[in-house]
Amino acid sequence: MRTAIVGGGAAGFFLAINLKEQCPQMDVTIFERSSRVLRKVKVSGGGRCNCTNTFADVRDLSTVYPRGHRLMKRLMKGFGQNDAFAWFEAHGVPLTVQEDQCVFPAAQDSQVIIDCFLHHCHKLGIEIRTGCTFDIADTAFDYIALTTGGQPRAESLKWLADMGHEIVAPVPSLFTFSIQDQALHELMGTVVEQATASIPATSYRASGPLLITHWGMSGPAILKLSSYAARYLAESNYQAPLAINWTGLNEEEVRQELHTLFAVHPKKQISSLRPFELPTRLWIYLLEKEDIPLSLTFANLSKKTFNRLVTLLTADSYAIASRAPFKDEFVTCGGIALSSVNPATLESKHRPGLFFAGEVLDIDGITGGFNFQAAWTTAYTVAQAIAQSFLRRPSI
Numbered sequence: 001m002r003t004a005i006v007g008g009g010a011a012g013f014f015l016a017i018n019l020k021e022q023c024p025q026m027d028v029t030i031f032e033r034s035s036r037v038l039r040k041v042k043v044s045g046g047g048r049c050n051c052t053n054t055f056a057d058v059r060d061l062s063t064v065y066p067r068g069h070r071l072m073k074r075l076m077k078g079f080g081q082n083d084a085f086a087w088f089e090a091h092g093v094p095l096t097v098q099e100d101q102c103v104f105p106a107a108q109d110s111q112v113i114i115d116c117f118l119h120h121c122h123k124l125g126i127e128i129r130t131g132c133t134f135d136i137a138d139t140a141f142d143y144i145a146l147t148t149g150g151q152p153r154a155e156s157l158k159w160l161a162d163m164g165h166e167i168v169a170p171v172p173s174l175f176t177f178s179i180q181d182q183a184l185h186e187l188m189g190t191v192v193e194q195a196t197a198s199i200p201a202t203s204y205r206a207s208g209p210l211l212i213t214h215w216g217m218s219g220p221a222i223l224k225l226s227s228y229a230a231r232y233l234a235e236s237n238y239q240a241p242l243a244i245n246w247t248g249l250n251e252e253e254v255r256q257e258l259h260t261l262f263a264v265h266p267k268k269q270i271s272s273l274r275p276f277e278l279p280t281r282l283w284i285y286l287l288e289k290e291d292i293p294l295s296l297t298f299a300n301l302s303k304k305t306f307n308r309l310v311t312l313l314t315a316d317s318y319a320i321a322s323r324a325p326f327k328d329e330f331v332t333c334g335g336i337a338l339s340s341v342n343p344a345t346l347e348s349k350h351r352p353g354l355f356f357a358g359e360v361l362d363i364d365g366i367t368g369g370f371n372f373q374a375a376w377t378t379a380y381t382v383a384q385a386i387a388q389s390f391l392r393r394p395s396i
């Protein structure tokens with residue numbers, strides 16, 4: 001019996017190794033189109049590979065998997081983050097957990113994961129063919145697993161649509177925002193730890209650290225918002241209003257804190273107050289943006305100006321001009337619709353023996369190791385499904 005794994009990335013290798021470990025008699029071949037395998041693993045996590053997350057801070061999977069959270073919930077019962085953690089350690093990759101619950105190789109180098117995969121492929125006798133495209137009509141294979149990753153262009157999935165699979169139009173996720181505001185750009189490098197970014201008149205909002213850059217805004221809050229609103233932003237041609245709450249508090253809490261601050265420092269100039277420990281340069285920028293005199297004190301602060309301050313801190317408005325070309329991480333939202341696969345095995349409903357794993361499926365996560373976890377979970381599911389089908393086959 002033979003299995004072809006099409007795509008030599010994270011999901012493809014994980015699937016191949018898990019399948020071959022369960023079925024040593026199975027012939028397993030990885031077909032990789034390009035000349036190098038595991039290229040994304042290499043560059044991931046800034047070269048350190050944020051390979052999973054403890055999920056300790058995740059109360060609801062929909063907050064980390066904007067697409068595919070229900071299926072992930074189901075499949076992670078079979079192979080979740082603890083299983084992935086144990087798998088890597090058992091296969092010779094000690095891991096370490098950061099304070100933010102992101103998991104990395106203890107060596108802080110993505111190469112150790114690549115070395116682990118290549119070592120186990122070699123040990124198990126898994127063939128790796130690079131520079132190779134695969135013809136689905138090749139009948140030499142009993143099982144085919146497609147692990148071709150995110151396909152930014154819908155045309156690359158057309159042949160699967162022709163087979164009857166529903167394709168969810170692919171659009172980018174996890175990007176930063178270009179904002180045309182020279183004075184803002186001059187604050188590049190400024191970080192606000194507890195910001196909330198939202199798109200007014202929608203329910204899209206995300207909290208976390210926000211980084212001001214020389215093109216606009218980045219950081220976890222912005223990347224998360226780009227993921228939640230990936231399709232909305234694509235449909236809006238990446239032009240949309242953006243509101244920032246710089247405080248991590250709600251409007252009423254901000255009012256009260258400002259009142260207290262002014263009561264304690266009634267004679268201080270507003271420019272030197274620095275509420276909510278905002279970086280000074282950002283606070284001055286905000287005041288100047290709203291034409292609020294820097295020398296203002298509480299004694300001569302009108303109610304109207306007070307209200308403007310509250311709005312400035314809780315719903316500061318910007319315009320997203322475009323999707324920025326710079327990226328730390330980038331994934332595709334969309335792909336093979338989950339309605340086209342058997343949710344227990346990830347086998348195609350239209351072509352028996354054809355399976356899908358990894359980003360080619362319409363599952364994607366926010367940053368933090370969630371995308372690799374989806375690759376491990378779906379790849380393991382397919383490995384199990386093929387192994388069970390193989391072991392159940394009538395013996396000749």
Ligand SMILES: Cc1cc2nc3c(=O)[nH]c(=O)nc-3n(C[C@H](O)[C@H](O)[C@H](O)COP(=O)(O)OP(=O)(O)OC[C@H]3O[C@@H](n4cnc5c(N)ncnc54)[C@H](O)[C@@H]3O)c2cc1C
Pocket residue numbers: 006007008009010011012031032033034036037038039040041043044045046049050051052132133134147148149150327328329330331357358359360368369370371372373375
């Ligand atoms: C810069 C960057 C950093 C990232 N950092 C992280 C991170 O730290 N943590 C995290 O969780 N996620 C991260 N991600 C996301 C993560 O890399 C992907 O979600 C993950 O690699 C998906 O795995 P995959 O195997 O499905 O696809 P891929 O890793 O993209 O692999 C697919 C493979 O299939 C090959 N292929 C495509 N079409 C064909 C074909 N027709 N025939 C043969 N081969 C084909 C491709 O060349 C590729 O090698 C990052 C992404 C990027 C771009």
